[in-house]
Amino acid sequence: MPRQAIAEAKxxxxxxxxxxxxxxxxxxxxxxxxxxxxxxEYCQTNQDxxxxxxxxxxxxxxxxxxxxxxxxxxx
Numbered sequence: 001m002p003r004q005a006i007a008e009a010k011x012x013x014x015x016x017x018x019x020x021x022x023x024x025x026x027x028x029x030x031x032x033x034x035x036x037x038x039x040x041e042y043c044q045t046n047q048d049x050x051x052x053x054x055x056x057x058x059x060x061x062x063x064x065x066x067x068x069x070x071x072x073x074x075x
Contacts, residue, residue: 049062
């Protein structure tokens with residue numbers, strides 16, 4: 001492969017990398033303090049059904065399998 005072709009291939013790769021980096025620069029970003037504040041607020045306002053003990057009074061678990069009959073077990 002001639003030197004000219006190698007140089008052109010390297011240049012093409014560098015230009016592609018440069019374009020990708022420019023695209024990443026345009027992505028909107030927020031400070032970590034704002035992101036963490038938003039996450040904390042979300043966790044405090046939305047109930048997680050997988051962690052019922054954290055939310056006080058225990059409601060029936062919507063993910064539990066229903067029990068048949070009276071729920072008694074004979075030993």
